[in-house]
Amino acid sequence: MNATILTSQMPTSRFNSTDLPIRAGVGLKAEHVDDILQSSADIGFFEIHAENYMGAGGMPHAQLTKIREKYPISLHGVGMSIGGSGDIDAEHLARFKTLIDIYNPSMVSEHLAWSTHHDIFYNDLLPLPYTDETLAKVVEHIDQVQSVIGRQILIENPSTYVTFKESHWSEVDFMAQIAKRxxxxxxxxxxxxxxxxxxxxxxxxxxxNAYPLHLVKEIHLAGHATDSDDHGEKLLIDAHDREVCEDVWALYKLTLSKTGPTPSLIEWDNEVxxxxxxxxxxxxADAILINSYPDSKSAYHSQKATA
Amino acid sequence: MSNKSVATAAIVAGAISAALTMSIAVQPAHAAKIKCYGVAKAGANDCAAGPGTTCAGTAKIDFQSNAWKFVDAKSCDEVVMKMDGKTFMGMAESSDTNLPEKMMKKG
Amino acid sequence: MIRNSKNITNSKEAAPNYIIRTSQFSSALLNPDLETPKGVGEKDGTPAPKRFGVYRNNVVVSLIEALKAAYPSIANIMGEKNFQQIARFYVSEHPPRSAMMQIFGSEFPQFIENLPPLKNAPFLVDVARAEKAWLKAYHTHDAKPLNLETLRKFSPEETMQLTFTTHPASHLIKSKYPVNDLFDFRNEKPENGVDMQMSQHLLITRPHLSVFTTALNNTYANFFDLILRGETLGNAIGTSLKMSDEFDAGQAISLLIQTGAVTSTKVNTNLDTKVHTKTQIQNNFKHT
Incomplete structure (x- = not known):
């Protein structure tokens, strides 16, 4: 499915369709909007959490409209419960589609996780076992989302703290399978x-090294916190509350060496x-991206010019 | 109801004319003070994990027993206090995070 | 559902099916007294309460924080620890039914009202109602407030019969307590305390993007109450004049426009021009 062709057919948006520039983007926070607009910040794109713009009107939409006039955006859902055992909430999906129709984001993404069960929303990205049963469920849900919104979505690999004994797929293979199916x-x-x-x-x-990186259209980077598990061993928490650590920057370079230059997002949600x-x-992140071009900076600048 | 209206067309139309001449800054004495608070923090979904392994979510809870009884009648009495024959509320202690401890000792 | 899962996990090999898995998992999330689900934890499925606790904390703490963000005045009035306890209870009793965090906590005013330990702090209910209305106003759809010039085109007789369409953000909180001053706790502790004997009413409006709160005394609150209930301008002014000598109709109309409480007006053709008696007004206030 070609996302660009489909989005250009949508008549409802007042915004032009663009691909995400191959640059660093930032997760949008309401408290930064004035600074961004006043300084005409040189940022590749902004990513928004879909649920934060599901209200009917007011400040959130006014801010997003102004941002969207100047920047491409990427729409990142955090509450679709793609990995849930029940049905996708049709009302939620309809709101999601409405946002896409209005703001015409360059990318639409969600998580390999669940957050709703029996109509209760747990406000967290919860883990799932990797089995044939869950694989079929996840694929069914992605199918449903993609057919309702009429375009391809991206699915994000999770941070997890537990594993399930019944898992018989590796996470890497599971991700490859959901993309394939x-x-x-x-x-x-x-x-x-x-x-x-x-x-x-x-x-x-x-x-x-094992990941189906040829299917990757966007990269996320964030900071994490350190805690300890039941045996006092290190347990990392995906807190998005600080700078990206050196280890992750190194892995980012490794990833780019395999994917080639890819739009990359800094997420910073706590201790903003x-x-x-x-x-x-x-x-x-931009500096690392530039160096990931085989033909270094010229390609980067042509990207930037078209953004 | 037989109450005769004390408002006449002249009064109402006159009030509209008066309103038209009023500066936008004018507010009725003792009637109103208009305030505006900033951007709402509320309602922000994000995809970050929270506080790790130790805190509220893992604490045992028993709402039927004494576990949370320190939120009792005393707590609000403590916040509401009498001064000069009038009842006042708040003062510095109201958002003092130590206040609940003070209450617990009393409770 | 949980009982079924026991039968299945007791049989040696079979892991529970996915619906049961998510049921076990989610039950344990909100109830720390439940054991963590079997087969969920370390690599071999050994239960690991600290690891599972990360999810419990994420869920509970994020929801408490969401509630606190929606009710900052309540949180500041009761103090951090009291609020944490009450919010923790609320989260287990009224977990969100929607992924939209901006509507989480909508049952909080009623929850506070029915909470025995808060029975002697009834003022909290009014503050919570005001905070709920504030947040609703913040997110509600955009609507253009009525322009004062519009009122000019009506004849004096027509102005008597004008009724107004309430702006979607508008909400009047009537209170026996100083609800405006208590609402201020979201900003800063009032230096001189709050006079608890004073009754205030709070009008919440959003003429453009920012939400405005307007403290009103009895007379002006009554005027707005009548207008927002769809009474004619003539009735609202007449009743207010009857209620108090200090009522200034020009200022009331000016305030109606400044606050953006209404969006449009039309001449009401129903000519029943009743003026509310003082008793009726007082009854109206009692109902809230």
């Missing part, structure tokens, strides 16, 4: 790889810093 693309969260690898005792580089700090973090 549903036609979705993948959002590769490098920090999640590092967090899950540490928590479950495997090497993040092994995960990256000043706009200046966040912008610096994005510049760091």
């Amino acid at each position: 549903s036609g979705c693309a993948l959002l590769f969260d490098v920090n999640n790889v590092f967090v899950s690898a540490t928590n479950h005792g495997y090497k993040p580089a092994d995960y990256i 810093p000043t706009w200046a700090t966040l912008e610096l973090e994005a510049k760091k």
